[in-house]
Amino acid sequence: MNHPIQEGYMPYLGYQTYYRIFGEPSSKPALLCLHGGPGSTHNYFEVLDRIADTGRQVISYDQIGCGNSYLDGHPELWTQETWINELIALREHLHLDQLHLLGQSWGAMQTIAYIIDCQPQGIKSVILSSGHASSSLWASEQHRLIKYMSAEDQEAIRHAEATGKWDDPDYLRANEHYYERYVISVDENSPECIRRPKRAGNEAYLYGWGPNEYQPLGDLADFEYTDRLHQITQPCLICSGTRDIALPWWLPRSTRTSPTAVGKSSKVHATPASSSKPTSTVRS
Numbered sequence: 001m002n003h004p005i006q007e008g009y010m011p012y013l014g015y016q017t018y019y020r021i022f023g024e025p026s027s028k029p030a031l032l033c034l035h036g037g038p039g040s041t042h043n044y045f046e047v048l049d050r051i052a053d054t055g056r057q058v059i060s061y062d063q064i065g066c067g068n069s070y071l072d073g074h075p076e077l078w079t080q081e082t083w084i085n086e087l088i089a090l091r092e093h094l095h096l097d098q099l100h101l102l103g104q105s106w107g108a109m110q111t112i113a114y115i116i117d118c119q120p121q122g123i124k125s126v127i128l129s130s131g132h133a134s135s136s137l138w139a140s141e142q143h144r145l146i147k148y149m150s151a152e153d154q155e156a157i158r159h160a161e162a163t164g165k166w167d168d169p170d171y172l173r174a175n176e177h178y179y180e181r182y183v184i185s186v187d188e189n190s191p192e193c194i195r196r197p198k199r200a201g202n203e204a205y206l207y208g209w210g211p212n213e214y215q216p217l218g219d220l221a222d223f224e225y226t227d228r229l230h231q232i233t234q235p236c237l238i239c240s241g242t243r244d245i246a247l248p249w250w251l252p253r254s255t256r257t258s259p260t261a262v263g264k265s266s267k268v269h270a271t272p273a274s275s276s277k278p279t280s281t282v283r284s
Contacts, residue, residue, distance in 0.1 A: 003022055003023045003049070003053075004022075004023070004024060005020065005021070005022055006020070006021040007019070007020050007021075008021075009068075010089065010090055010093045010094075012064060012086055012089055013064065013082070015064060015069070016069060017061060017062070017063070017064055017069045017086060017090065018042075018062045018067060018068030019059065019060070019061035020042060020046075020059070020060050020061065021057055021058075022049045022052050022057065022059075023049075023052030023055075023056065023057040024055075024057070026056065026057070028054075028055050028056040029056070029100055029122075030056060030058070030059050030099050030100070031048070031051060031056060031057070031059065031099070031101075031102055032060075032091075032099045032100070032101055032102070033048065033060040033103075033107070034063075034087070034101070034102065034103040034106075034107030034110050034111060035060065035063065035104060035105075035106075035107050036104050036105030037063070037066060037105070037106045037107075037204065037208070037209070038066075038078065038083065038106050038201065038205055038208035038220075039066045039200050039201030039204035039205035039208065040105070040106070040198070040200060041062050041066050041067030041068075041198045041200070042060035042061055042067060043067070043194065043196055043198050044193060044194050045058070045102075045104075045193075046060075046191075046193035047191050047193060047194070059094065059096070059099075061090060063083055063086060063201075063204075064077065064082065064083070064086055065077065065078060065201035065203065065204030066200055066201030066204055067198060067199055067200075067201075068199075070199050071201075072202075072203040072204075073203070077204075078203065078204045078206075078207035079208070079219040080110075080208075080219055080220060080223070083208075084114055084117070084118065087110065088114075088118065088120075091120075096122070097121075098124060100123075100124050100125045100126075100127070101115075101123055101125070101126050101127070102126075103126075103127070103128055103129065103131060104129040104130055104131065105129070105130050106209070106220075107129075108128040108129055108130065108131020108132070109131050109133070109220065109223055111126060111128060112128070112131070112133055112225050112229070113223070115231070115232050116225060116228050116229075116231045116232065124234070124235075125235045125236070125237075126234045126235070126236040126237070127236070127237045127239065128236060128237070128238045128239070129239050129240065130240045130241070130244055130245070130246040131246065132246060133223075133224075133229055134223070134224050134225065134226045135216040135220055135221055135222065135224065137226070139216055141245075142245060143214055145182055145214075146178065146214065148181075149174070149178065152170075152174070153173075153177050153178070156168070156171045156173065156174035157174050157178075160174075166211045166212075175212055178212075178213070178214075179213075182244075183245060206218065207219065
């Protein structure tokens with residue numbers, strides 16, 4: 001897997017957006033990867049570098065507000081519009097006329113909104129990984145999962161949601177238990193790019209999504225695209241892990257009860273023993 005890595009920055013809104021291109025240019029449309037969060041980084045997508053062995057470039061980037069594109073002190077920026085326009089600008093900057101699009105978690109939401117609202121040309125196929133089309137359905141599902149936690153943790157979360165005291169020690173402990181149970185699956189055997197320290201965009205997450213995974217209070221609180229998913233006409237793979245906050249049984253429900261409601265040639269796939277980054281479970 002001896003391929004060149006091109007790194008660079010794109011000017012955006014007076015700041016800079018970092019991007020990473022792995023592999024040589026070819027006639028095959030590149031795979032462009034949109035990370036989760038908002039406020040995560042591109043790091044975990046490096047497990048997909050081996051795709052370059054097939055002659056296809058793998059492109060990822062740190063969305064403004066995190067990683068090598070870190071920025072804070074600008075809560076007005078952390079909106080769906082900011083990140084969609086950044087994606088449009090990056091395609092133009094890198095001359096990505098044709099591409100395959102992979103969105104993970106928030107990146108899947110971004111992909112849905114981009115395709116439906118912007119009707120972009122040149123999208124050959126779509127992968128929606130551990131994402132959703134409805135913030136209200138997502139919140140409902142996360143609260144279903146919370147019911148499997150201890151009574152003490154449930155009460156701590158309920159109290160924080162009722163009072164807005166997100167710094168309460170009991171809530172912080174309960175939220176940590178939620179992440180340990182449903183989100184985090186990193187250990188010493190995980191690939192280096194997943195274990196690597198990252199500069200998360202906490203402000204981008206708070207104002208874009210909310211204080212935690214199950215309480216959307218930010219700009220994306222009204223993200224509702226379920227009834228418009230039929231407008232995605234590209235072939236689409238919908239995937240998640242079996243140990244995931246976007247559980248496989250729930251994905252068809254979140255895409256209008258049938259995967260064929262999205263794309264003319266679509267399917268749902270569950271990666272065994274994988275959490276909310278099934279793209280990080282790489283098989284030989």
